[in-house]
Amino acid sequence: MKPHALRGAGGKLLVSVLCLLLLASCANVPLESQPQVVSGERQGQSSGDVVPEPPLNIDPLSLVRAFVGATLKPGQNNAASRAYLDEQSRASWRPSRSLTIIQDTFGTVYDTAPPPDPNTQVVNVRGTDIGTLDQNSAFVPDYSSALLQVKVRKQANNQWRIVDPPADLYATESDFTENYTPVPVSFYAESSATFVPDRRYVVAKPQSGLPGRVMDLLVSGPSAGLTGAVKNLLGEPIEIDTNVKSLDDGTLVVPLTGLSGVPDDIRNLIAAQIVLSLQYVTSARIRILADGAPLVPNHPDWRQNDLPAYGASLSISPQLLGLMTVGGRVRSLGDGAPVPGPAGNGAYDVVSAAQSIDGKRLAVVERNGGGVRLRIGDYGRDLAMTSLGGSSLTRPTWRPGTGELWTVVDGLSVGRMVLDQNGQWTALSVNATDLIQQGDLTELRFSRDGARVAAVIKGQLWVASVVVNGDSVSLREPRHLQPHDLEDVVDVDWVAPDAVVAVTKSPSQPVVKVTVDGQRLDAFNSSNLTPTVHGVTAATGRPIVVVDANGLWTASVLGEVWRPHSHTMKDADPFYPG
Incomplete structure (x- = not known):
C-alpha cells in the first residue's frame, strides 16, 4: 500500500515545516523551541541509537498517532519514530529530506476497505496539510487535501x-x-x-x-522563492x-575558503551578508576568515x-509624511491639505496615486473618458500623460533602485514605465505569466528592497519574486499565502522586509x-x-x-487599538512613498 498522500483540508495553519534540509543531521531533529538547519548526509541507524519501545498493547490508531508525534523528538536517525516500526522497517526506512507539516488536530481511522487478514490494518491519517519544509529549509505553503495511509x-x-512507513516525514504544527x-x-x-531577507527555518x-x-x-544559496532575484x-x-x-x-569564528581573487568590494558584501544573517542567532563578535587570514584586510x-547602511536610499525621509487620494484629489497625510499642482487642485480626476521614494515624482491614475490613464511627472507640477x-489600472508602485513605475492594466498585464534618455516615459512589458495565470490582479506592491511583489488576486494574497535577465523582467515563483484563513483581501502593503499587512x-x-x-x-x-476596511499603507518604522x-x-503593533488619524477623511486611499 502506498504510504503517501496527505494534503490539505481546511483549517487554520500558520506554521510550517522544515526538516531534513541539508543533509544527515536533519534526519533526526534536535528538540527545542527554535528551528535551525542541519547539514550532513542521512545515514543508517547507528549502533548508539536508542530505540525505546512503544507502550505495551498499544492499538493501531494510537500507534500511528504516536508515530507522527515522535517525528521531531531528539535522537539519531529518527530513532523515536523508528520505535513504532517492525524490525525490518527499522533497519531499512530511509525517509526523504522533506518534512510535511499538518494541523495539530488530525484524525486516525481505519481504512474502509476490509484488511487482507486479521493481523493487518490500514490506518488513514486525516487532517490539514499546511506546507512543507524543503531541502533549503524554506517553508513552502501547500494546502491540499490530506490522506496518509499507514499499514x-x-x-x-x-x-x-x-x-x-511513509517515504516523507510528517509532524504537527505545534511540534514544528x-x-x-x-x-x-x-x-x-x-x-x-x-x-x-530569505526566511528559513x-x-x-x-x-x-x-x-x-x-x-x-x-x-x-537562496531558496527557490528568491532564486534569480538575489545574488549568491x-x-x-x-x-x-x-x-x-x-x-x-x-568570539565566533567563521572560516571560509575558496575566495582567492575575490575583490575587496565583494569581500565587504560577503562580510555584511554573514553578519546580517548571524545577528538572529548570536550576539558575539564575528571573526570572518578566508584561508586563515581576515576576509577583509585589517578588519x-x-x-x-x-x-554601512545598505539600502539607506530606499528608506523614506522623515519629512515625507505620506499622501492620500480622496474626492479625485491628492492630499497630504501630514496636514490634510491638497498637494500643489494639478494633482491637488482638481485639474485631474485622480483615482489612485504613488509618490516616488525620494518624494520628487508623482504618478496618478486619472479617469479618462470611460477608462483610466496614467500620468507621471515631478511632484507639484503638471504630470505628463x-x-x-x-478600463482599469491598479494603484501604481515604484520599483526600488530603478526609477521604474509599475501598474496592472485591466487585471491581465503588468505595465512597466521607464524614463528614456529623451525624458519620455516608455511602456515596457513584464513577463508576469506565472502570476497572471492565477487570475485577475487587483493590487500590486513592490517590497521596499525590490526583490518581491505582493499581489491581490481574486481576493487572495500572493507574493512573487522579481527576476531580471538582461533587459527583461519576470515575476517568478508565485506563492499563495494562507489560502484557507485569508479570503476577501482588498489591499496589501509591505510592513517589513519579510512581512506584509493585508486588509x-x-x-x-x-x-x-x-x-x-x-x-x-x-x-x-x-x-x-x-x-469594510478597504485600504492600507505601511512601511518599516511608520x-x-x-x-x-x-x-x-492608525496603529503600529499587533494588539494596539486603532486610533483615529489626525487628518481622517472618508473614502480616502492612503499611501507612503514607494
Whole structure:
C-alpha cells in the first residue's frame, strides 16, 4: 500500500515545516523551541541509537498517532519514530529530506476497505496539510487535501507495528514551532544595492550549533522563492573551511575558503551578508576568515554596527509624511491639505496615486473618458500623460533602485514605465505569466528592497519574486499565502522586509500581518474599525494607516487599538512613498 498522500483540508495553519534540509543531521531533529538547519548526509541507524519501545498493547490508531508525534523528538536517525516500526522497517526506512507539516488536530481511522487478514490494518491519517519544509529549509505553503495511509501488522509477540512507513516525514504544527526557529538569511539584491531577507527555518537545539546551521544555508544559496532575484555571494567555489566555532573569549569564528581573487568590494558584501544573517542567532563578535587570514584586510572582527547602511536610499525621509487620494484629489497625510499642482487642485480626476521614494515624482491614475490613464511627472507640477491606459489600472508602485513605475492594466498585464534618455516615459512589458495565470490582479506592491511583489488576486494574497535577465523582467515563483484563513483581501502593503499587512472584508480579522512565506498569520486588533476596511499603507518604522467605512485609522503593533488619524477623511486611499 502506498504510504503517501496527505494534503490539505481546511483549517487554520500558520506554521510550517522544515526538516531534513541539508543533509544527515536533519534526519533526526534536535528538540527545542527554535528551528535551525542541519547539514550532513542521512545515514543508517547507528549502533548508539536508542530505540525505546512503544507502550505495551498499544492499538493501531494510537500507534500511528504516536508515530507522527515522535517525528521531531531528539535522537539519531529518527530513532523515536523508528520505535513504532517492525524490525525490518527499522533497519531499512530511509525517509526523504522533506518534512510535511499538518494541523495539530488530525484524525486516525481505519481504512474502509476490509484488511487482507486479521493481523493487518490500514490506518488513514486525516487532517490539514499546511506546507512543507524543503531541502533549503524554506517553508513552502501547500494546502491540499490530506490522506496518509499507514499499514500496521501484529507481530509474533502480539504487538502492532508499522510495516510500510511513509517515504516523507510528517509532524504537527505545534511540534514544528517547538523545534524550529525562523531565521531571515540575507542575500544581496544588485538592483537596489541592499540585502533581502530569505526566511528559513533551522533546528533550534543544540543552540550552540545555530550559527553553523545558518552558515550552511548561506553557502547553499537562496531558496527557490528568491532564486534569480538575489545574488549568491557565497556560491562555488566558496565553502566553509572548518566548523564554525566559538573561542574562549566568546568570539565566533567563521572560516571560509575558496575566495582567492575575490575583490575587496565583494569581500565587504560577503562580510555584511554573514553578519546580517548571524545577528538572529548570536550576539558575539564575528571573526570572518578566508584561508586563515581576515576576509577583509585589517578588519578581522565584525559586529552589526560596523556595517554601512545598505539600502539607506530606499528608506523614506522623515519629512515625507505620506499622501492620500480622496474626492479625485491628492492630499497630504501630514496636514490634510491638497498637494500643489494639478494633482491637488482638481485639474485631474485622480483615482489612485504613488509618490516616488525620494518624494520628487508623482504618478496618478486619472479617469479618462470611460477608462483610466496614467500620468507621471515631478511632484507639484503638471504630470505628463503616458501611453498606458485601459478600463482599469491598479494603484501604481515604484520599483526600488530603478526609477521604474509599475501598474496592472485591466487585471491581465503588468505595465512597466521607464524614463528614456529623451525624458519620455516608455511602456515596457513584464513577463508576469506565472502570476497572471492565477487570475485577475487587483493590487500590486513592490517590497521596499525590490526583490518581491505582493499581489491581490481574486481576493487572495500572493507574493512573487522579481527576476531580471538582461533587459527583461519576470515575476517568478508565485506563492499563495494562507489560502484557507485569508479570503476577501482588498489591499496589501509591505510592513517589513519579510512581512506584509493585508486588509480584508472580514469583520473578524479586517487587518492581518502575514510572513512573506505564508508560514504565520497574525490578526491586528479590530477594535474601533467599522467594516469594510478597504485600504492600507505601511512601511518599516511608520504607523500603519488603514481606511474603513468612517475614515482613516492608525496603529503600529499587533494588539494596539486603532486610533483615529489626525487628518481622517472618508473614502480616502492612503499611501507612503514607494
